Amino acid sequence: MKIEKTLHSRIKKMDFNNIDFGNQYSDHMFCSEFKNGKWKNSIIKPFGNIMFSPTSLVFHYGQAVFEGMKAYKDQNEEVFLFRPEENFKRINRSAVRLEMPTIPENIFMNGLKQLINIDRDWIPKNYGQSLYIRPFLIATNGVLSANPSKDYMFMIISTPTDTYYKYPLKIKIEEKYSRSASGGVGFTKAAGNYASSFYPTRLANEKGFDQILWTDSSTHTMIEESGTMNVFFYLKNKLITPKFNDNILSGITCKSILSLAEKEGFFVEKRNVSVSEIIEGLQTGKLKEAFGCGTAAVINYFKTISYKGNDFDLPNLAEEKRISLYFKKILLDIQHNRSEDPFGWRVQL
Numbered sequence: 001m002k003i004e005k006t007l008h009s010r011i012k013k014m015d016f017n018n019i020d021f022g023n024q025y026s027d028h029m030f031c032s033e034f035k036n037g038k039w040k041n042s043i044i045k046p047f048g049n050i051m052f053s054p055t056s057l058v059f060h061y062g063q064a065v066f067e068g069m070k071a072y073k074d075q076n077e078e079v080f081l082f083r084p085e086e087n088f089k090r091i092n093r094s095a096v097r098l099e100m101p102t103i104p105e106n107i108f109m110n111g112l113k114q115l116i117n118i119d120r121d122w123i124p125k126n127y128g129q130s131l132y133i134r135p136f137l138i139a140t141n142g143v144l145s146a147n148p149s150k151d152y153m154f155m156i157i158s159t160p161t162d163t164y165y166k167y168p169l170k171i172k173i174e175e176k177y178s179r180s181a182s183g184g185v186g187f188t189k190a191a192g193n194y195a196s197s198f199y200p201t202r203l204a205n206e207k208g209f210d211q212i213l214w215t216d217s218s219t220h221t222m223i224e225e226s227g228t229m230n231v232f233f234y235l236k237n238k239l240i241t242p243k244f245n246d247n248i249l250s251g252i253t254c255k256s257i258l259s260l261a262e263k264e265g266f267f268v269e270k271r272n273v274s275v276s277e278i279i280e281g282l283q284t285g286k287l288k289e290a291f292g293c294g295t296a297a298v299i300n301y302f303k304t305i306s307y308k309g310n311d312f313d314l315p316n317l318a319e320e321k322r323i324s325l326y327f328k329k330i331l332l333d334i335q336h337n338r339s340e341d342p343f344g345w346r347v348q349l
C-alpha cells in the first residue's frame with residue numbers, strides 16, 4: 001500500500017479538552033478503488049477533499065454504506081480496536097444488500113490498522129474518550145440511469161470523540177413515521193436510513209424529545225431501536241432487547257452487552273418487545289430502566305418515554321444502582337484495557 005504522510009499535521013490545533021464529535025478529523029485517510037471488477041490503488045494520504053463526477057450514483061441513488069467503530073488507549077497509551085471483524089462483516093452485509101462489491105478482508109483490516117497507527121496521536125488518552133472511525137463505501141460512477149455503479153471507493157476517516165449523547169434521554173415512541181420496513185434495508189448501515197430519519201427526528205426534537213423510539217412500520221406496536229442505538233429494557237428483573245430482524249441494525253454494542261449480561265448471570269431475553277408491555281411496565285413501575293447502546297452513543301439511559309402524548313418518567317435511580325451504568329463501566333474497562341477480556345474482543349495495534 002502507498003503511504004503519503006502529511007507535512008502539515010493539524011494535531012496542535014486539536015483541543016482534546018473540548019472534543020466536538022465529527023468536527024475535527026485526523027491527519028490521514030485511507031482510500032481504495034474498485035474499478036473494472038478489481039480492488040486497486042490502496043493508499044493512505046493526507047485528509048482532504050475528494051472529487052467525483054456529478055453523475056456518480058452515490059449522489060443520485062444513494063448507493064452508500066458505512067460503519068462506525070472506535071480505537072481506545074489504555075493508561076500506557078497502547079492502542080486497541082474493539083471487535084473490528086464485526087464491522088468488517090457488517091459493512092459487507094450492507095454492501096451485498098445495496099448491490100455493491102464486498103471489501104476484501106486484507107484491504108479493510110490493513111487499511112484500518114495502518115491508518116490508525118499513523119494517526120495514533122489523534123486517539124484521546126482519557127477513559128471514555130476514543131477515536132471514532134468511519135469506514136464507508138460509495139458508488140463513484142454512473143450514467144444517471146438507475147442501475148448499480150461499476151466503480152466504487154472505499155475510504156476510512158476518523159474523528160476524536162467523547163460520548164455522543166451527553167444526558168439522559170427523553171424519547172418518543174413513534175406512531176407515524178418509520179425508519180425501516182420488512183424486506184428493506186433497515187438491517188444495513190445504508191446512508192439513506194439516516195437521511196430518512198432526519199425529518200421525523202427534527203419534528204420530535206421540536207416537541208422536546210431527544211430521540212425517536214422506532215416501532216415496526218406496519219402496526220407501530222413493536223419496538224425496534226432508537227436513533228443510532230439498539231435498546232434494552234430492564235423489565236421484571238429481566239434484561240430484554242428486541243430480537244434483531246431485517247428492520248433492526250445488529251448492533252455490536254448490543255451483542256456485547258448480551259454476552260456480558262449472560263456471563264454475569266442476568267436473565268436475558270432477545271425477543272419481540274411490544275409497546276404495550278413497555279407502557280404497562282412504566283405504569284406499574286416494573287420497568288426499572290431503559291437504555292440505548294451503540295458505538296457512538298456507548299450506553300445512555302432514558303429518563304422519559306412518551307407515548308400518545310403522555311410522558312412516562314422512569315424511576316429516578318441512583319447512578320450506582322443503574323444496570324445501564326454497570327454495563328457501561330464493564331464495557332469501557334474492556335475497551336480501555338483496564339480489565340480482562342474474556343471474549344477476546346480487543347485487538348491491539
Ligand code: PLP
Nearest residue numbers: 228229230249251252253294295
Ligand atoms: N442502530 C443504529 C441505527 C445505529 O446507527 C447504530 C450505530 O452504529 C446502532 C444501532 C448500534 O450499533 P453498534 O453498536 O454496532 O454501533
Ligand code: COI
Nearest residue numbers: 068069228294295296297
Ligand atoms: C455509530 O454509533 O457508529 C453510528 O453510526 C452513529 C453515527 C450515525 C454518528
